[in-house]
Amino acid sequence: MTDTPTAVFRRATDALLAHDMAAFTALYANDAVMEFPFAPPGRPERLDGRAAVESYLDGYTDMVNIQRIHDVVVHETADPDVIIAEMAASGLVVASGAPYTARYIAVLTITGGLIRHYRDYWNPMLFQQVSA
Template sequence: MTPRELLATALDLLLSKDMSGFADLWASDGTMEFPFAPPGWPTRLDGREAVREYLRGYTEVYDIKDVTEQTVHTTTDPEVIIVELQVEGVLVRTGQPYQSRYISVITVRDGQIAGYRDYWSPLGLTADTDFTRRGDA
């Protein structure tokens, strides 16, 4: 898949709450990075299975209903795109609305995600949004 095709597939999987399928888009040695992660949160995941484990409790916390904005920027490297997204949904545990913006740099190799650098803002996070600190994690 091309970077744009992978993005479209990833967003479809996110909206259908198929986080395992979302993780399947990664190369076995692909990475996911969070440069702005707050203290105590991971800043880098190495490998598809680490991404899968990280996302294991996602749908217990976030119910993403829609991608309300999306802009894709091409780069001089045909295997790299930069994506600006806004998503809206609900925080499952509280029923409160959830809205967040993301900027991601996605690198594709052989039709799979080799690198995903996610520049999301941790501002506004609460204990209810912290799915990486679940009691069963």
Template sequence: MSENLSAADLVRRSLDTFLAKDMKAWADLCDENVVVEFPFAPEGSPTRLEGRTAVYEYLRGYPDLIDVQQITSAAIRGTDDPDTAIADWSVTGRVLANGNPYDMSYATFVTFKDGKIVKYREYWNPLAFLKALGGDSF
């Protein structure tokens, strides 16, 4: 692990980076060959990204779409695999285009190698996402 941080500590770092809206820094937490999966992504949105560059391209406009203002809860736990942690976390914020509230809960499974994210799988509610956006997909 990086700087002797546990997988749970590294997930906390990734959440802090996300909340700071620094998508470049978040992508830099990833291994060059990271695999990111969103199994419940709405139609028209990617369900799988491969590589740090693809992750950054996907995330870079996120702060212009949704202003995540607070992580309201974050239960982060290590697993039997010391390189893997699970996070159950929630955020509040607003959609910038329409002012709608954005309240979302996530279940995230993250695996690290040498302190970098190598696999990231995130589950969230696409119906709540689309409702916040006003029925549009991105």
């Protein structure tokens, strides 16, 4: 199994589709950083460490049932450890059954087969839809 940043990103999206958050967070380094520059008020802008990522994502699959990841484009950068990923995730809001689609742009630093840094540019207005 290859450990290129793109391959690790693909494994992460596969884990999301499988609703396997343990496999998803296992792709993070122990000292990984996850950032949300557009975090809504009351939500974290930064998570430090795999344990913080695990805690943040606890219950995620109880809120959103991701059924499809599409429109995926991965851009390589001048730094071989950094990729920029564009994608959309579609599924259902579990509480209401309403359709859910979100578009994401993420900047990832991946070394040694692990995500070291994940900066997630997503629409914070969607948080209201999921948490309502």
